[in-house]
Amino acid sequence: MSASRRSPVIVEHLRKQQMWDALAKGKRLDGREFDDQRPLEIELDVIKKANGSARVKLGHSEVIAGIKVSTGEPFEGLENKGALIVSAEVLPIASPHAEPGPPDEEVIELARVVDRGVRESEMIDLEKLVLVPGKVVYTVFVDCSIVNTDGNLFDATSYAVVAALLSAKLPVLKMEGEKVVDTSETRDMPITTIPISITAARIGDHVLIDQGPEEEACMDARITITTNEEGFCAVQKGFTGSFTVEQLKKAAQSARVKGEEVRARLKELTAK
Amino acid sequence: MHDVKRRYVIPGDKIADGNFRPLMNVIKSGNALVATRIGIAETGRDGVKVIPLSGVYIPRVNDLVIGKIVDHSSLSWEVDINSCFSAHLPAQDVFGRDFSPARDDMSKHFAVGDMITARIMAFDRTRDPMLTVQDRDLGKVPRGELLKISATRVPRLIGKRGSMIQTIEQATQTRVLIGQNGIVVVTGRDPEGIKLSVRAIQMVEDEAHTANLTQRIKVLLNVPDTPQEITRAPIGNGDAKSGEIDSNMGEVEEELEVEGEK
Numbered sequence: 001m002s003a004s005r006r007s008p009v010i011v012e013h014l015r016k017q018q019m020w021d022a023l024a025k026g027k028r029l030d031g032r033e034f035d036d037q038r039p040l041e042i043e044l045d046v047i048k049k050a051n052g053s054a055r056v057k058l059g060h061s062e063v064i065a066g067i068k069v070s071t072g073e074p075f076e077g078l079e080n081k082g083a084l085i086v087s088a089e090v091l092p093i094a095s096p097h098a099e100p101g102p103p104d105e106e107v108i109e110l111a112r113v114v115d116r117g118v119r120e121s122e123m124i125d126l127e128k129l130v131l132v133p134g135k136v137v138y139t140v141f142v143d144c145s146i147v148n149t150d151g152n153l154f155d156a157t158s159y160a161v162v163a164a165l166l167s168a169k170l171p172v173l174k175m176e177g178e179k180v181v182d183t184s185e186t187r188d189m190p191i192t193t194i195p196i197s198i199t200a201a202r203i204g205d206h207v208l209i210d211q212g213p214e215e216e217a218c219m220d221a222r223i224t225i226t227t228n229e230e231g232f233c234a235v236q237k238g239f240t241g242s243f244t245v246e247q248l249k250k251a252a253q254s255a256r257v258k259g260e261e262v263r264a265r266l267k268e269l270t271a272k
Numbered sequence: 273m274h275d276v277k278r279r280y281v282i283p284g285d286k287i288a289d290g291n292f293r294p295l296m297n298v299i300k301s302g303n304a305l306v307a308t309r310i311g312i313a314e315t316g317r318d319g320v321k322v323i324p325l326s327g328v329y330i331p332r333v334n335d336l337v338i339g340k341i342v343d344h345s346s347l348s349w350e351v352d353i354n355s356c357f358s359a360h361l362p363a364q365d366v367f368g369r370d371f372s373p374a375r376d377d378m379s380k381h382f383a384v385g386d387m388i389t390a391r392i393m394a395f396d397r398t399r400d401p402m403l404t405v406q407d408r409d410l411g412k413v414p415r416g417e418l419l420k421i422s423a424t425r426v427p428r429l430i431g432k433r434g435s436m437i438q439t440i441e442q443a444t445q446t447r448v449l450i451g452q453n454g455i456v457v458v459t460g461r462d463p464e465g466i467k468l469s470v471r472a473i474q475m476v477e478d479e480a481h482t483a484n485l486t487q488r489i490k491v492l493l494n495v496p497d498t499p500q501e502i503t504r505a506p507i508g509n510g511d512a513k514s515g516e517i518d519s520n521m522g523e524v525e526e527e528l529e530v531e532g533e534k
Contacts, residue, residue, distance in 0.1 A: 010340065010342050010352075010384060010385055011385060012385055012387050012418055013385040013386055013387070014387055014413065014415065014416055014457070015418050016385070017415075018418070
């Protein structure tokens with residue numbers, strides 16, 4: 001599936017008309033306001049064998065993220081930092097349109113946007129994940145499995161990754177000569193901040209957040225804005241349509257306000 | 273129909289023993305007649321059948337369905353009929369026998385995303401269903417609110433001799449177009465009427481298996497509970513596909529409700 005291809009969901013013209021009529025009246029087809037998110041459920045530690053994990057349901061979109069920590073060589077140019085690798089896979093059970101096989105461009109984009117949010121916000125202090133500078137570092141693999149697709153996978157996946165990282169326990173490793181030895185102890189992941197992404201879609205002149213599958217099939221442009229406690233950390237725009245300055249401000253405002261709400265929920269959840 | 277016995281069954285339930293003919297959703301295993309789906313088993317003079325209460329829509333020849341155009345090749349449109357089978361509408365059916373892929377623009381007639389009412393012309397499970405729009409009131413659905421219900425609930429929505437749907441239509445001043453595949457289109461002038469009609473249809477879907485449903489629908493629609501002869505207007509504008517639906521199935525479900533009330 002090419003990145004430029006529209007959603008595989010074909011929305012009936014009658015339904016599109018209904019959607020446009022509703023949007024013109026300031027409503028969405030499911031009754032939400034433009035800046036309302038669908039119900040969000042976050043569950044931590046769903047995979048016992050992983051170093052950290054979370055399951056997130058946003059509407060009917062469902063994502064499970066798992067963290068596995070191992071050791072390896074640092075990336076070139078980042079010798080004094082641990083490695084973070086985020087990958088995503090849409091399982092064939094997730095949607096009638098999903099096929100088995102390697103991730104397509106859209107899923108690679110999904111993993112990269114989520115990765116960017118975590119990386120650019122410096123959520124994990126990667127400098128604390130070094131065992132031998134330039135030689136051995138912790139490698140944090142974050143694998144996301146999309147179990148069900150119901151629109152806005154960007155936010156659902158992003159919350160799953162952030163929640164899994166917040167719940168993750170890092171194995172304490174030490175070097176004995178050239179060998180890495182597991183001490184069987186664990187410590188918290190060096191978390192510095194909590195990045196939250198909010199995706200806004202433009203349909204006609206209307207900007208709405210957390211688009212459902214039908215809205216996704218009708219949208220002209222999409223923008224994912226990641227914020228942390230201090231402000232904006234990452235932005236990714238999708239589709240060929242554009243945003244006006246006013247529309248961007250609106251999306252940014254929603255990203256800050258809604259981002260704060262989701263962040264508060266995550267803090268509350270991980271504090272337990 | 274006075275000697276018909278009915279009960280709820282699940283797949284594997286033995287319905288009867290003996291020399292009965294296995295009909296819809298029933299298989300014969302030795303001397304026993306066994307249900308293959310969840311539903312209402314009905315033992316009549318002509319055999320044993322199970323009216324399903326769940327499951328996808330399985331096309332039958334002559335069914336009237338509402339479908340969505342999802343694609344087209346140079347010779348036919350592909351139509352999503354809310355089933356595990358994808359239907360095809362041949363271009364010749366619309367353009368006539370002198371159809372030429374080079375001359376005739378198919379997307380001008382039906383574009384991807386258009387909704388159509390069509391009749392199933394041919395289907396035998398080895399090939400995808402073939403549709404036709406060559407009949408009165410068939411073709412593109414120009415307007416209306418779209419709803420999807422389970423195809424097994426369609427007889428309940430229609431009711432005995434169309435009573436349920438007529439109650440809804442008359443109380444809400446709307447026209448309800450029902451495809452046997454569970455796609456419903458509601459049209460009307462008053463948005464509030466449409467909203468109420470949609471609520472009533474959704475209630476029928478959610479509570480189709482329960483007793484006393486007609487009564488609750490009447491309460492929802494604020495219809496006085498006096499027995500009245502409902503006369504249906506002549507079928508027109510494609511809105512009375514319900515008239516074509518297997519009225520027998522509607523009756524069965526209606527009678528079930530009466531049984532439940534006892």
